[in-house]
Amino acid sequence: MSYTSFNPPVRTLMGPGPSDVHPRVLTAMARPTIGHLDPAFIAMMEEIKALLQYAFQTSNALTIPISAPASAGMEACFVNLIEPGEKVVVCMNGVFGERMKENIERARGVPVMVEDSWGTPVDPNKLEDALRAHRDARIVAFVQAETSTGVQSDARKLTEIAHHHDCLTIVDAVTSLGGSPLKVDEWGLDAVYSCSQKCLSCVPGLSPVTFSNRAVEKIKKRKTKVQSWFFDLNLVMGYWGSGKRVYHHTAPINLLYGLHEALAMLQEEGLENSWARHRHQHLALRSGIEAMGLSLLVHESARLPQLNAIVVPEGVDEAVLRSRLLNEYNLEIGAGMGSLAGKIVRIGLMGYGANMKNVMYCLEALEAVLADMHAPILTGVAMNAAQSAAVLN
């Protein structure tokens, strides 16, 4: 058997991520690879840190990309902040809260669960009750933007409650960074992790993280060694810190060129303009979806603009719907996960992909396939509704 180059099909990526990558990012990644301790590369690393501080809205010195996907950023937060036997209150309202629990257990912490049903935000009152019942807890973990359901929780409020009970917060901002408001310093978030492949229009493989001074102090005062060598931030900082660089691992050089380009583009657009663009496209998509007679899973007050969970109409096999969209339209949308599998599909409007062309293309393809599957929808109205909403907003 002989193999030749892999040429992927050209898709429109409107699932939960990765999202469409901006051509400028791909071009940046094709630039010549240089050494990871080359002075030119180190200068670019400093720019990445400054650009990430802007994206996270923070002045935290420990703001860097972990060289691996967001699951690694998640793990880095948990293994550095938890000492064996420590209680961590974890708010769970979807798949990624569940993963936090798993991380806590593996870091030999003791999770205390605050559960809300999938499709609803974390209830601050339940967090308050849990912290009153577990006064020895010192960490609260929650997902700001639950990609599995399209729900956004109030990160500012949850952090306020956590701090009132002398707890640090670990916040999953994988789907929010760049796409909807995330204000690390103003809201006082302590350890936040995100990804490169959703609202930043970059390729997967990097996890931006940021840690407050309080969190760094806790890490420095640990009584036990961080159980993971790769994620031990005391060591990682030797490479990403501002003093003399010490080799830790070989950075993914060209991936970092891509992240630099993506963050520079975010700065050019302006963070608030990017949040507004995501919201604008979401409102257009929502109008089209509702005009067809379909409904969104999440109540308007907690909807994430960049992740739209659509309830699958009666009698429609969503796996067939998704595979027809992929095969006939080169359009990728996401399936429901866990208890929502088969009941919803997830349409992402993230980063470069949050544009009117994608909104219209998705509505057109969805309507054509659903009509062909004899779904009970209204045809011929979605595009106009989306267009009118786009003009209004």
Ligand SMILES: Cc1ncc(COP(=O)(O)O)c(C=O)c1O
């Ligand atoms: C909210 C959330 N957390 C964590 C992850 C894990 O990210 P990754 O797949 O980059 O490891 C995802 C992935 O989609 C996510 O949506």
